[in-house]
Amino acid sequence: MNSQELIKLNNEKREMLNEENEKYYEDMLVYLRLSFLKSEQETEELLNELLDHLLEAQEEGKEFTEVFGDNPKQYANELLGEIPKSMTKERFNLFLLGSFSFFASVLIFNGLIDTIMYYIFGKGSPMDEIFLGTAIVKSTLSLFIAFFFLFVITEYLKWSTFKDLNKYLDFFYLWLISVFSIGVFFIPIYFMPNFGESFEVPVYSYLILGLMLGLIVYSIFKFNGKSKKA
Structure with a gap:
């Protein structure tokens, strides 16, 4: 899937999040997408992987911080370090x-x-x-x-x-x-x-x-x- 298709899929799946998880995830989404020098394709693939992981955890009754830790910005920076730069x-x-x-x-x-x-x-x-x-x-x-x-x-x-x-x-x-x-x-x-x-x-x-x-x-x-x- 290309980046535009991934964005569309992300928008659809994000509606399944509860209010608390959606707030944290959208902050994560904004933070990662605003890193313009990173590969858009890799960023969107990672965001969808995170969303899938969070949705699975939500079904088990878990919240965002239980899955990704109490310092989401630090975790987001670690993720950015793994995303390759754009060409x-x-x-x-x-x-x-x-x-x-x-x-x-x-x-x-x-x-x-x-x-x-x-x-x-x-x-x-x-x-x-x-x-x-x-x-x-x-x-x-x-x-x-x-x-x-x-x-x-x-x-x-x-x-x-x-x-x-x-x-x-x-x-x-x-x-x-x-x-x-x-x-x-x-x-x-x-x-x-x-x-x-x-x-x-x-x-x-x-x-x-x-x-x-x-x-x-x-x-x-x-x-x-x-x-x-x-």
Whole structure:
């Protein structure tokens, strides 16, 4: 079975867990799946093995901690040590998909806002001046900050697993991280001076380019899905 089929099977079998075991197992699932550098196939196979083992134990009247110990995070780290890392090609594809998805989202959002503001509300300009040097630096910096933001959120989610946190406090922490990251994202970009060769493009060209990148991302996802089924 490929990873997508294993995920579907896992979702179906997980419904048979009782409330307490489901809570612990889902924490384990989140913790393992957030380790992006590990092989997805091996991770999903391991998660299904753990689920089968837990379901068998549940039929015998046992709880999660009786099966996997009182320190599930330590056990999860031991399991991660046994899962092989993903191939360099898989990591590159993941980075490429993440980058394309990020730029597609930014371009579509900016293009849509600017196009609507000018052609519907008569605000702004139909053309936008681009400074090549500034655009390259801003794009590189934006991508770095986006991945850093993703890393911070991922590490926070991993840290919060297996903890009985207050939901409101948990939301506040996430909000604080998001506000800080967005501030870090916009401040250097806002104050960066323009430099390099300049040229003008229609504001709707951002929307077109964003949709093209989005189509590329969608095509890659479809291709990868078919490759895994083959």
